[in-house]
Amino acid sequence: MRVIISGGGTGGHIYPAITIANEVAKLAGNCEILFVGTKHGLEADIVPKEGFPFATIEVRGLERRLSWKNVRTLFATIGSVWHAAQIIKKFKPDVVIGTGGYVCGPVLLAASLLKIPTIIQEQNVIPGVTNKILSRFVDKIALGYQEAADYFSCRSEKITITGNPIRPEVMSASRESGVAELSLDPDKLTVLVVGGSRGARSINNAMFGVYRYFSNNQRIQILHVTGQSEYNSIVDNIKQSGIEISSGGNIIIKPYLYNMPVALASADVAVFRAGAVGLAELTARGIPAILIPYPYAAENHQEFNARALEKQGAAIVIADKELTDAKLIEALEILLDHPEVLSNMAKKSKELGRPQAAQAIARLAISLKETLI
Numbered sequence: 001m002r003v004i005i006s007g008g009g010t011g012g013h014i015y016p017a018i019t020i021a022n023e024v025a026k027l028a029g030n031c032e033i034l035f036v037g038t039k040h041g042l043e044a045d046i047v048p049k050e051g052f053p054f055a056t057i058e059v060r061g062l063e064r065r066l067s068w069k070n071v072r073t074l075f076a077t078i079g080s081v082w083h084a085a086q087i088i089k090k091f092k093p094d095v096v097i098g099t100g101g102y103v104c105g106p107v108l109l110a111a112s113l114l115k116i117p118t119i120i121q122e123q124n125v126i127p128g129v130t131n132k133i134l135s136r137f138v139d140k141i142a143l144g145y146q147e148a149a150d151y152f153s154c155r156s157e158k159i160t161i162t163g164n165p166i167r168p169e170v171m172s173a174s175r176e177s178g179v180a181e182l183s184l185d186p187d188k189l190t191v192l193v194v195g196g197s198r199g200a201r202s203i204n205n206a207m208f209g210v211y212r213y214f215s216n217n218q219r220i221q222i223l224h225v226t227g228q229s230e231y232n233s234i235v236d237n238i239k240q241s242g243i244e245i246s247s248g249g250n251i252i253i254k255p256y257l258y259n260m261p262v263a264l265a266s267a268d269v270a271v272f273r274a275g276a277v278g279l280a281e282l283t284a285r286g287i288p289a290i291l292i293p294y295p296y297a298a299e300n301h302q303e304f305n306a307r308a309l310e311k312q313g314a315a316i317v318i319a320d321k322e323l324t325d326a327k328l329i330e331a332l333e334i335l336l337d338h339p340e341v342l343s344n345m346a347k348k349s350k351e352l353g354r355p356q357a358a359q360a361i362a363r364l365a366i367s368l369k370e371t372l373i
């Protein structure tokens with residue numbers, strides 16, 4: 001089977017693409033995969049590391065209003081569709097799958113014009129604009145959340161609720177491997193702090209007070225992933241303020257984790273943004289979470305993602321504008337000092353997890369190929 005997979009910009013679009021590609025390869029056996037992204041997105045870093053052949057096209061994002069820039073972008077998009085069509089004609093895929101990000105627009109549109117079976121996977125409770133447009137052209141839509149179905153006006157037979165795909169390592173990683181790889185103390189409770197795939201400034205800022213409060217705590221350790229861009233300045237500020245982050249201490253700071261599954265396996269509590277894939281990973285493992293949704297995500301979709309977990313008792317939500325170090329410490333103490341609250345949230349979280357999502361999407365892709373034969 002030959003599959004083109006496209007998704008880009010942030011980890012929340014790229015990891016689902018990688019996971020689906022691996023699952024199709026596993027289920028279909030003899031399989032060739034081509035990943036199509038852009039040179040500038042995070043995919044240019046992550047996809048070659050994962051070992052997939054990688055082709056790129058130039059794409060620009062549309063502004064959400066009428067402007068001259070948009071008219072120019074529209075012409076550039078026509079060029080991108082043409083370029084995507086050349087890649088597709090050369091590779092001859094049986095199915096083309098898109099997992100979101102601007103790059104999917106031209107790739108899926110070109111595939112649909114060339115009459116190749118297509119699937120889009122939407123991760124969020126509120127769908128992105130590219131997927132809403134593409135929903136008219138593609139053959140199947142795989143949704144992370146049931147609620148998202150209300151935002152598509154296409155025929156309901158196109159839609160399947162699969163959940164969001166998560167890497168198999170998220171389920172198979174063990175606490176022991178995480179403790180060893182990340183130099184954690186096996187006897188301490190671990191708080192994993194991640195502001196999505198690019199980091200989150202407001203969480204990073206609030207963390208200073210949290211470090212000070214928990215520094216040298218005998219029961220709790222903090223693993224904070226800052227995002228690449230702020231890592232150096234955070235480490236400098238910490239050194240200047242005299243907080244202990246030496247090796248063997250209880251505060252560990254990383255710019256990015258290529259092996260996030262082992263960090264999740266070691267976490268007792270998470271402090272997260274509310275990107276849909278991060279939430280799928282947390283719920284698949286049943287990790288209680290404090291969520292601070294990114295307030296500028298398109299149509300405020302992170303807020304809706306977060307509230308879906310809060311409604312089920314799987315997370316505490318703090319609005320970004322209300323986030324302070326004191327609020328975060330208070331929420332952490334509610335969880336860390338009350339094992340029964342923590343274990344109840346863990347149970348609720350696990351109930352929401354859909355670790356089989358990737359398999360369901362891969363089967364959908366294979367069934368599209370089979371209907372052609």
Ligand SMILES: CC(=O)N[C@H]1[C@@H](OP(=O)(O)OP(=O)(O)OC[C@H]2O[C@@H](n3ccc(=O)[nH]c3=O)[C@H](O)[C@@H]2O)O[C@H](CO)[C@@H](O)[C@@H]1O
Binds near residue numbers: 012124257
């Ligand atoms: C600002 C914005 O609009 N963000 C969107 C983006 O989020 P973003 O890419 O931040 O979000 P997600 O939390 O959904 O996914 C992040 C992925 O990156 C991985 N990871 C992250 C950090 C790290 O150090 N290592 C690592 O491997 C996580 O394990 C996860 O697999 O796509 C998501 C899925 O469409 C959306 O819900 C988010 O709203």
